[in-house]
Amino acid sequence: MAVQGLGAIDQQYDGSALRIGIVHARWNKEIIDALVAGAIKKLKAFNVKEENIIVQSVPGSFELPFASRSLLKDENLKLDAVIPIGVLIKGSTMHFEYICDSVTHALMRVQEETHKPVIFGVLTCLTEEQARKRAGLDPGMHNHGEDWGAAAVEMPLKYSR
Ligand SMILES: Nc1c(NC[C@H](O)[C@H](O)[C@H](O)CO)[nH]c(=O)[nH]c1=O
Numbered sequence: 001m002a003v004q005g006l007g008a009i010d011q012q013y014d015g016s017a018l019r020i021g022i023v024h025a026r027w028n029k030e031i032i033d034a035l036v037a038g039a040i041k042k043l044k045a046f047n048v049k050e051e052n053i054i055v056q057s058v059p060g061s062f063e064l065p066f067a068s069r070s071l072l073k074d075e076n077l078k079l080d081a082v083i084p085i086g087v088l089i090k091g092s093t094m095h096f097e098y099i100c101d102s103v104t105h106a107l108m109r110v111q112e113e114t115h116k117p118v119i120f121g122v123l124t125c126l127t128e129e130q131a132r133k134r135a136g137l138d139p140g141m142h143n144h145g146e147d148w149g150a151a152a153v154e155m156p157l158k159y160s161r
């Protein structure tokens with residue numbers, strides 16, 4: 001079993017001045033909703049204000065890079081980081097592999113182009129069971145959305161402000 005969860009938090013972070021975007025896909029809604037809730041729960045635990053958490057949705061994970069870049073470049077939003085959230089579950093074709101690979105690389109490019117943290121919130125699962133466990137919907141693992149919320153606070157406070 002892979003080591004679970006973030007490494008221990010290395011210092012106390014105060015996210016009260018941060019503005020964080022969450023953009024989520026609409027595929028696999030029950031799992032997505034749990035991951036988004038986990039991310040928001042952790043953002044608030046780090047004092048990020050509810051009004052400073054901007055949540056939007058896109059059709060699927062393939063649209064996450066475009067939306068993430070648009071949110072980060074939106075001068076009206078003034079986001080410090082974005083958490084793209086998607087759940088990709090292997091089907092019967094190679095569609096899964098191509099989306100996983102392209103979205104992963106595209107999200108990294110958004111980070112490099114915008115110089116703002118893009119937290120990797122995409123589950124790339126072979127089964128629905130794997131995805132449900134990683135959203136905390138079934139026992140055995142924690143809600144990975146909480147990890148992503150914590151990372152979205154740490155990174156801009158450490159590197160972007
Ligand atoms: N199969 C999954 C998809 N597929 C849809 C694509 O992400 C994209 O929206 C479509 O190809 C139009 O461009 N998306 C997920 O998020 N999860 C899946 O399991």
Ligand SMILES: CC(=O)[C@@H](O)COP(=O)(O)O
Pocket residue numbers: 088089090091092093094095096099
């Ligand atoms: C991740 C996907 O695109 C996948 O769920 C689509 O299923 P299929 O490969 O059977 O078309």
